[in-house]
Every structure is written in structure tokens, then in C-alpha cells.
Amino acid sequence: MTDTSASSSPLHAFRAPKGVPDYVPPESAEFVAVRAALLEAARRAGYGHIELPIFEDTALFARGVGESTDVVSKEMYTFADRGDRSVTLRPEGTAGVMRAVIEHGLDRGALPVKLAYSGPFFRYERPQAGRYRQLQQVGVEAIGVDDPALDAEVIAVADAGFRSLGLDGFRLEITSLGDDSCRPQYRELLQEFLFGLDLDDETRRRAQVNPLRVLDDKRPEVREMTAAAPVMLDHLSEAAKSHFETVLAHLDALGVPYTINPRMVRGLDYYTKTTFEFVHDGLGAQSGIGGGGRYDGLMRQLGGQDLSGIGFGLGVDRTLLALRAEGKSAADAARVDVYAVPLGGDAKVALAVLAARLRAAGVRVDVAYGDRSLKAGMKGADRSGASIALVAGDRDLQAGTVGVKSLATGEQVDVAVADVVNDVLSRLG
């Protein structure tokens, strides 16, 4: 039995789990706005929404993401459910999308299948600024057509999403990780190079299992040793090379700036050919605000048809931090448009009715509850960010009017109750 007495004690102050952010007002409005903007960019390019389970069969991620990745070997939230099945809180979205596409036969319909998603993902990483154990992404996957123009579209959608938020202090890094016809030879070449170095046992083992990952080693002495390592980009097959060049030509035509980073190493194993990352310089060590690429073998590996795919995952938490680093805001700072201040019992009823009518007309309205004084009510109005206050006492209502006050100019006029909704709508434009 687990001892639950500590958690049920009234003296125990609960805190969110380590490394897991809460988003509370006013910041939560920014969070929602960032997520909506990134999803909107995908919607405009014809991506349909997919809603996926938060947990899946552990083997899906082990096989899809790769056993030798940090994500699978060290960072998964894996547990046995009550039926003794091993399940894992999703560490990323691509494997789950593939599973759902195969399960629902979407791969048998019109191609490409274009899907977008958003939500939380879970990685047991060491928490630090911008690195969370529950992270939020907006992602897309385009499955079933191996066309470099589609790679460029996916990248351009991410770029447009970031820019629609006013973000501009980021850069796109891109490379090609080759395909089946050139990767095996390159892998051997890299291993040959790595085995010639004076590496410690652990790193040597990594060179054996996943040599690319050694190029991602952050230790200066390893970096120095691997500076002259061969890179995939210099050893691409003709087909992979031409695919990459066409992607770049499309990005040029679309006006999406990029820098080629031949030493890019992604944390997930499924990538082939086009691979990219969006990096923001205002974020310190956790600078990746998004990443993605092609994964042409993934669907087959998960038991489906041999279809290609490409997609991205954009970090909503980090995009929010990036906006803040640029001193920008994605959300309207105002919580409501109108704030109603009733002074007296009848006024309370009348303003509640007006508030409901205004809300039905699409206006955001809040009301001062709790029998406040005029002064306290107006303070609430200021705090709410509203541009209009409605003020009414029982005497006004006997005269059939409500005071409509512009909070920008301080000017107040009496408006007949029946005209208030139209008056407010015309003031708000």
C-alpha cells in the first residue's frame, strides 16, 4: 500500500510536478494565442485536425522513435496499467499519427494525408529554462507523397506560423540525412572515422550503435576530435542530392530564408533526407523552437505500407518564451471589452441581462460582483482592460438609462437600456 496520508493532509501545499509549467492568466492568453496562430498556419495549408491519445503502447514509441535515442532510452514516462499493459505518455506526435493513419486506413485514400495536431507531450528531461517535462507542441504530418515541393510547404507553414506572431529573431537550419541508398555507406565511413579517434568506452559504444549521435556530443574535447568528421551532405546519392536541391530552390522561391547546417543531429531516429530545425537566439541553451523532417521508412517500420512522410513539431512553450524575449505579445492584453458596474439590487439584474445580451452578440463582458462601491467597481473595470464601462444605479434604471463610459477618455453618457447593445457594438467597431 502506498502511504497517502501526506497528500491528504490539509497542511500539505501542493505544487505542480517538477518541470511542468502552469499557464495562468494573463500569460495563458498568450499561450492560447501562440497555439492558435501556429495551428492556423497549418489550417490554411489544408491540414485536417487529428486528436490523438495521450498514451500509447510503449512498443510504438520504442520502434517508431528508436531504442537508441535519449527520448526512448532515458526520457519516457512508462508504466504498467491496471491490466499490466506497458503504456507510455506520448513523448512526441509522429509515431502516434502513423499508428492512427494505418489503423483507420487513411493511407488507402487520397494522398498526401495532411494532418495537424496540438497538445502536451512528456519527456523526463532535466528541467531547466525552456525545457519541460510536459511540453506543448503544434505539429503537422503530410504522408504518402515524396515530393520536395511538399517538404518546402511544410517548412514554409512553420515559418509563416512563427512570423504571423511577429516573431523574427529565429533562423531555419536545414540539411539532408540521405536515404537508404547512401546512408549505410556514410554510416560506415563515419564509423571508420570515429573508431580512429581516442574516444572513451561509452562514446565508442555510441559510435557502434548510432554514430550520428556522436557528432552531437557537447563536450569540447569530443567536438574538437569530430570537427573533421565526414558529413552526410557530402555523400548524398544523386537522388537525395537532387531532392535536397529542389527543396532549397522552392524555399528560395517562397522567400523562406535558411542556413545549411550539415552537422545537425536530431533527437529522433526516423529522419531521412530533408531535416530541419528552427532556432531562436534569445532562448539560451534550449534554443530549438521547432523541428522536423522526412521519415520515409517510418510507416513501413510500424507495420503499414511503404509510404513516405514529412512533418514538424513546433514548441508552443518555447515560442512563447521567444516572443517574450523579443518583447512582443501575441494576445490582446484586455480580458474583456466591457465591464459592468451595478450599484444596487435592481441594477444588478438589469446589467446581468445586458451582459448576457452583449455576450450573445459576441462581446466579451465581465461584471463587478459582490456589491462593490462605485470606486471599487471602476478599479475592477480598469484592471479588466475593458474599453467601456456600463454603470447603473437603481435611480438610473427608474429613468430607463445606463451610463456608458469610455475608459479611454473618461467621458460618460446616459443611454436608454434598449439601445445599449447597439451603442456598445458601434463603439467597439
Ligand code: HAM
Ligand atoms: P522534436 O525536435 O523532438 O521533434 O520536438 C519539436 C519541438 O518541441 C522542439 O523544437 C521544441 O521546441 C519542443 N520541445 C521538445 N522537447 C521539449 C522540452 N523538453 N521542453 C520544451 N519544449 C520542447 C518532434 O517531436 C517530432 N515529432 C517533430 C516531427 C514531426 N518530425 C516530423 N514530424
